[in-house]
Amino acid sequence: MIHSLFLINASGDIFLEKHWKSVVSRSVCDYFFEAQERATEPENVPPVISTPHHYLISVLRHRIYFVAVIQSEVPPLFVIEFLHRVVDTFQDYFGVCTEAAIKDNVVVVYELLEEMLDNGFPLATESNILKELIKPPTILRTMVNTITGSTNVGEQLPTGQLSVVPWRRTGVKYTNNEAYFDVVEEIDAIIDKSGSTITAEIQGVIDACVKLTGMPDLTLSFMNPRLLDDVSFHPCVRFKRWEAERILSFIPPDGNFRLLSYHVSSQNLVAIPVYVKHNITFREGSSQGRFDLTLGPKQTMGKAVESVLVSSQLPRGVLNANLNPSQGTYTFDPVTKLLTWDVGKINPQKLPSLKGTMNLQAGASKPDENPTINIQFKIQQMAISGLKVNRLDMYGEKYKPFKGIKYMTKAGKFQVRT
C-alpha cells in the first residue's frame, strides 16, 4: 500500500520523509515538482501523478503537500483519506499543522507515523488509541521531560487496540463531568444576478466535546429527525438503533469528536438569511468602473447576522479600487485582485454598503467577466433548518453530567453571481 511519505512545503523543500517498506529515493518527487510547475495554482496540482515506477498521491493542507508514494494498485481515496487523517492527527497533537510545528516535534511525528501504518497498511488511526501510545506534547510535559528525562511515550500498553470500543480510552476520570454538543449548519448557495436562488443546501454537523468519567452510554434524540436526509456517523454510533428509532445511541470517544454530519433533505426550502444588492459595472471606453454593494438581512428569525465577510475576485484589468464602506474595513490586493470587506454585524436599521469606483488599466478594454461575490456570516443560537435536539440521556454511569447544546448557522460556500 503506502510505500513512503514525503512532506513538501510551499517553496518545494522536502522537509520530512518516512518509509514503511524499502527506501524510495526522494528523486521520485521530481515528478511532483514538474506537475507543480505546470499547475497555475497550488490547488491545481493533480492529486494522483503517475511516474514510471511509482504513483504519487498527494493532498494539500495548510500549505504543505503530503505526498504518498504508491507502487501498486490501491484505491486512491484510501490513500487520500488516510493522509487527511494524518493531518488531522497532527493538528490534534500540535494544535496547528505547520512546517514549524512538524519540525519542532519531528520525533513525535515519526513515532506517530510509525504507529499509524504498518508495512503501508493503516494500523491505528483512532486518535484516542494514539494518545494512549504517544502522549501529545504540552509545555508542561516538555519541561518535565527535559528535567527528569522521562519520555512522551506512554508507559502503559495500547490496550485500546484490544477493546470492543477502540475509540474510547479505558479508565477516564474527570471531576467535572460535562458533555457539550454543537449543532453547526452551513448554507451552501448560489444566488444568481437577479437575486433568485439557483441552488441552496444545508449541510450540518454535530461536534461534541465529551468529558465524562468511565464508560457512559449516551442517547441523543431529535424533535424532528425527519429533517436529516443523508447522515454519516462516527463509528461509535449504533446504526441499527438509528435505522429503527431515529435515535443516536453511542459510547462517546473521550474529548472532541464529530458525532454526525448530515444533509438536510432538499424538499425543505432553504431560508437564505442575507441578501445582496450589487451594481458592478464597467463602461466601454472609460477606464473606470462602478462598484456598489449593499447587504441586508432576510429570513433570520430575529437573530443577528454576525462576522460578515465579503470577498470578491475582481477582473484582472482592475488596477485599484476607491471604495467607501459604511461600516467595517475593506482591503484590495492589487496583485491577486482580491477584494475583501470585513463587515462585522449587520444592523437592519442601517444596512452596510460599500460604494465607489474601480480604476482600470489605461487603454484596457472592458472586462468580459463578472466577478462573483463570496459571503461568510454567522448566526448564533439558530439552526437554519430548524433541527432541534429533544433530549440527551446517559446510561451506564451513576453521576449526573452537565449537558449543553449550542446551535449555530454559518455560510458555507455562499456565492452571489453578478
Next chain:
Amino acid sequence: MSASSAFNDDKGGSSSVGEAEYAYDPVSGKIFSSDYNRHDDLKEMLDSNKDSLKLEAMKRIVAMIARGKNASDLFPAVVKNVACKNIEVKKLVYVYLVRYAEEQQDLALLSISTFQRGLKDPNQLIRASALRVLSSIRVTIIVPIMMLAIKEAASDMSPYVRKTAAHAIPKLYSLDPEQKDQLIEVIEKLLADKTTLVAGSVVMAFEEVCPERIDLIHKNYRKLCNLLIDVEEWGQVVIINMLTRYARTQFLNPNINESLLEEGSGGDKTFYGSDEDEDEDDDEKEKEKKAEAAAMAKRKPYVMDPDHRLLLRNTKPLLQSRNAAVVMAVAQLYFHLAPKAEVGVIAKALVRLLRSHSEVQFVVLQNVATMTIKRRGMFEPYLKSFYIRSTDPTQIKVLKLEVLTNLANETNISTILREFQTYIKSMDKDFVAATIQAIGRCATNIGEVRDTCLNGLVQLLSNRDELVVAESVVVIKKLLQMQPEKHSDIIKHMAKLTDNIQVPMARASILWLIGEYCEHVPKIAPDVLRKMAKSFTNEEDIVKLQIINLAAKLYLTNSKQTKLLTQYVLNLAKYDQNYDIRDRARFIRQLIVPTEKSGALSKYAKKLFLALKPAPVLESPFKDRDHFQLGSLSHLLNAKAGGYQELPDWPEAAPDPSVRNVEVKESVPEWTKCSSREKRKEKKVEKPFYSDSEGESGPTESADSESDSATASDSRSGSEESGSGSESESEEDSESEEEEEEKKSKKKELKKPVQESESEQSSEEEDRKPEKKSKQQKSDSESESDEDEESESESSPSESEDSESEAEVKKKKKVAESKPPSKPVKKEKKEMSLLDLDDFEPAPSPQVTPVNTLLSNSLVTDLEGLSLSDSVLSPATIAPSSALKNYELLHRITGEGLTVEYCFSRQPFSPDANMVAVQLQFTNNSSSDTKSLHMEDVKLQSGMRVKEFPEIELLPAGETASAVMGIDFCDSTQAANFQLCTHTKKFFVSIQPPVGELMRTVFLTENEFKKEQGQLMGMNEITEKLTLDARCRNEHAIVQRVTAAANLSRVPCGSDKECRFAGRTVTSSSLVLVTVATREEGAAQLTVNCEKMVIGTMLVKDILLALTQ
C-alpha cells in the same frame, strides 16, 4: 534535473538548521565539528548508561533520518540499545533498525534474538510488537525465523497478535516470494478467523499474496459479509473491493434481462449522435445481438443468489460511513454488482462526498463521470450539486462540467445551458475553453438545442480572449459538419476571422471548413486562399497543411480562379522545412494536376478530396472507463496500474453456490468444547478457537449461516416450483403461441444461426414432456421476452418496463412527440429486425401500428437505461417475466380457426393515459387467409371507453399478429363487450379485467408510503389474516406472487418481515397500498389501503388467493 540539484543543496541547508536546533545541548556543544566527529559524540551518548543521553541521541538520529540524511554508520552503536529498558529509546531504536537493516544485514542479525525472546512474552502486546518489528527487518537470512514466527502467531490466543501475523505475511512475501505456498496456508487459516480485528488485515494479505486463490474465500464469504460492519474502516475498504471481485466470479449478472436493453440504450446514443456510426456498426451489432440472444436462450430467468443479496444488504449501511474510501468502495460494489434498480442509492452518498476535501472531490467526480455515462438517471436529481463555484480549483471545475454534460438531456438542457452561459464569463480561461467544448457536446447529443448552441458559440467569436475564440472555432467546425448547408453565413463569418485569430488550431479549423464547404462560399474561398498564400511561410505546420488542403480543394472545384494560386502554394510547400509538408505537397500535386503520367487516381481526385465526411462524434473521455473497477487507481489513470486485478465478467452460469455452505454439524461440538477455552493447541486448522470476547458469537453465527443456506435452497426450489406450479397453465398457453411464432419466424428469417434454431426446437420438443417442463419453459419464455425487448416492442411482456412510473413514461412520450425527425431512421431499423417484431406487428401490413406508438416505443426502450435507475428498488428484478397472464378471447373452435388471446401488457396506453392497454394476439390456424380483422359494436357500461385497435388487413394462414387496444374500465371490473369481425364472420367477445390490472405502478418511498397509509385508515383499510402457501414463505416469492396478481410496484422497506407495494388505479388515480407482513410459521397479515373500497375488497381476495395457493 534542476529541481533535484536544488534540494541536494537544500539538504545541506536544512542540516545546518538542524544543528542549530540542537546547539543548546551541552554534551554536543561542538557546533562547528565535522560530520564524522559529530557522529562520534552521538556514539558516545549511545554508549553512556544514562537513559536520558541515549534518548537525546536517538532523537537526533531520528531527526536526521526524517530529513533524509544518512545515519547508517551509527548502526553498531544503535543496535546495542535494542534491549534498552526505556520504552521510548527502544521504540526509536526499532525505527532506526527497520530503516537501515536492509543495508547492514550482518549487524542487524545481532538484534534478532531480542525479538525472538519477545515473541514468547506472556503479554500479547509485547508479542505483537516483537513480531511487527521482526517482520519489518528486511534481511533474507531470517526468512525461516520469520516464517516460524508468523505461523506461531497465526494460532496465538490473542486476536491482536493474529492481526499482526496477518500484517507480517505481505512483508515476508515481498522479501521472499518463494514462501508463497506456506504463506497461503497461513492465510487460509487466518481467513477462518472469526474476529473483526483480523478480518481486514488477512484480506489485505490475501490481496497482496494470492488474489487469484478465490477458492479460499468460499467458506468465509458469509462470515466476511456478516462481520463487515464491525471491521475497522481501512479493512472494510479492502474487504469490499475483494468481495466485489469475488461476486463477479460467483454470481449471475442481476441485470441480465436488461443487458439487451442496455444495448438499446447504446443505440440511443448513436441515435442522437450520428447516423453514420449506426450504419457502420449495425451489422456487427446485429451479430452480437444474435449471439447474445442465443446465449440468453439457454438461461433460466434470473433469481438472485441469496449470498449475492447478503453482500448487497450488508454493505449498504456503510454508505453512511464517515470515511470517503469506504463510501466509494460500497458505491463501486453497487455499481458493479447491484441490479440496476438498486444502484440509485449510492448517488446520495457520493454527492455527500463532494463536500469533502478537494482531493476527495477529484476522485469522486472522476468516478461519478464514469457512472453518469452508463446510469444517467441516477444522478439527475442531484444535478444542482454539480454546479460550479468560482472558488473551485480548475481541475474540479472541469470534472463537474464533464458530469453536467453527461447529465444533459432534453428536459434539463435549458437549465444546463443557462449555467454554461455564466461559466463562459468566468475568469479562469482554461475552464471557459472546457465549457465551450461541453456546449459543443451538448449540441451534438441533443438535436433540439443544436442551433441555439451554434448561435451562442458564434457570438463568442467576438470575444476578446483569443483562447475563447479559438476554442469556439474548433467546436463550431465540428457542429457545422453536421449540417453545413444551413450555415454558410457562419462559414463566411469565420472566414473573416482568419485576419485576427492567431491560435493555430483555430486557423486550421477555419481553413478546413472553408475548403470542405467551398461550394457554399464560392466567392470568399479563393480570397482566403490568396491571403493565406501570402502568409504561408509564417504559419504553423498544421495551418500550412490545411492551406495545402484548401488549395487542392479549390483547384478541383474552381480551377479557373485558383490554378495559379494553388501552384504558388504548392511551390512554397515544396521547399518547406518540414518533411510532412513537402511530402503532402508532392502527393497533392501528383493527384490533382493532370499530367500524362498521372495514373487513374487523378480522375478520382475530386471524389477523394470532397468525399462526404462523417460528422465527428464528440465523446466523453470517460466513455468505456468502467471496464476498470471503479474507485481503483487504474480507473483514475485510465491505465492498468501494477498489481491491478481485473474485474472479471459475469459467469455464463453460476458456479455451484453450495461451496459457500459451512458445515455446522462439525463446528458446533467444537465450539462447545472450546467454550471451556483452556486449550491452546488445536488440531483442526480451519476452526481455531480463541479465548476472545467474540468467541461466543461463533456458534450463533454459524447457525445463522446455516439457516441462511437453508432459506437459500428453499427459495430456490420455491421459485422454481412456483414457476411450474401456479403459472404453468398460462405459460403453456403462451408457450405454444410463441413456439408457433418462432417457427414462423424461422421460416422467414434464414440468417438466424442454425444452431440456435436447433436448440430451440429441441427445447420445444422437450416442453411437451410435462416433467421437464418448468425449466425449459422458463428459458424459452425468457429468450422470447428478450427478443421482444430487443425489438423494442411496446407490448413485450418484459417485466422491467413495468416498473416505470407513469410520469417517466409521460416524459418519454413528450420526447417522442417532439422528435419527429428521427422517424425515418427508426423505421429503417425496424425493418432490419423485422423478424423479432412479428409477434406484435403484423408483417403483411406494417402500417397497422400507429407511428406514434412506434416512435414512443423506441424511445421508451432507448431511455430505459436512464429511467430505470430512477426508481429505486422497483420490482424489476424480482417480478418474473412470465407474470403476464394470457386470457383467451376467442377459442380456435368457436373462432373457426382464428384464435385470439389477450393479456394486460401493463404498459401505459399511450393515446390515453386513463386506459388500460390490452394486447391482443391473433393466430390464424385455418388454412385460408383472414382479412380485415377489426372491432365493431362495442357495448359498454356507462363511462367506459374503448380505443379500438387498428384494423388488420390481412392475416395469412398460419400467421400470427398482434395489436394493442385501450379500454377505460372506469375502475370497475365490468366487462367490455364487442364484436370481433373478419371479412366473413363476426364473433361476440368480452374482456373482463382482473382487479389487479386496473392499476398502474407508482413509486413511493418508505416515508411516503407510511404517510399515505396513515391517511387511508378506517373504512379504507382492509386487513385479512392468512397462512402462506408452503412455497411462498420468503420475501422473493411473496413479491413475485403479489406483483403477478396485481400491477403494483414494490416499495422499499427497512424491515424484512414486511413487503409493501403501491399502485394507483388507472382511471381515478386513487392510491392502492398493499402490505404483507409475515409472521412465524407462514402466518401473515395482508393489509390493503384504498380509497375505493370495492377495488380494495376485490384486491384482497385476489392477493389472498395468490398467496395461499
